[in-house]
Amino acid sequence: MIHFDNVTKKYSDEEAVVLDGITFVVEPNEFVSIVGHSGAGKTTLLKMLLAQEKPTGGSVFLESVDVHSLKKHELNQLRRRMGTVFQDFKLLPDKTVFENISFAMEASGKTDEEIESDVPYVLELVGLDQKGWRFPSQLSGGEKQRVAIARAIVNQPDVLIADEPTGNLDPLHTYDIVQILKKINDLGTTVLLTTHNKGVIDSLERRVLTMENGKIIRDDKEGKYIL
Helix, strand or coil: CEEEEEEEECCCCCCCCCEEEEEEEECCCCEEEEECCCCCCHHHHHHHHCCCCCCCEEEEEECCEEHHHCCHHHHHHHHCCEEEEECCCCCCCCCCHHHHHHHHHHHCCCCHHHHHHHHHHHHHHCCCCCCCCCCHHHCCHHHHHHHHHHHHHCCCCCEEEEECCCCCCCHHHHHHHHHHHHHHHHCCCEEEEECCCHHHHHHHCCEEEEEECCEEEEEECCCCCCC
């Protein structure tokens, strides 16, 4: 489904290589964690898939499509197949939980009927079905991240990209978020997760790619956090 083919990224001749010959494949419905120290290249790798950064060399494919060969309108369509979750939530503070999620559906052209049907479903999926009319300021950090996940999956993406989604959370909320990500994966969505959290990786028992200095140095099918 996802194929990085000898991808290299260097911002200038004077700077170090950020990604160095990255090659791997992610199959449909896989859950893959990407680990490594700060600066290892994890976030840059995800930006390559979203076409927010262009490779210096190599190619990135979603299915058979080279994501960096697309025109702007084609790229927008491709990005709708990928939901994104970040460490800092990125919620709209003046909109309720329901409105934050429905805003993502409106932006993709969904009807009022689809919004009224799908938003309650994803709220229930992430355990917030009783908090749809609260504002982000009325939520805990873990609840805010649940809203961000609901927003990312409400348009039924093929891939969920989660970049350090538990970085600001305590252990209890971290556990809850990981369980939600596993549930989403079990429902058929491919998940790419970056994290520094050893406990998260060890509890998942899923595939782990370990990065160091822009290279993949380990690829373990049911891996642990080893650095």
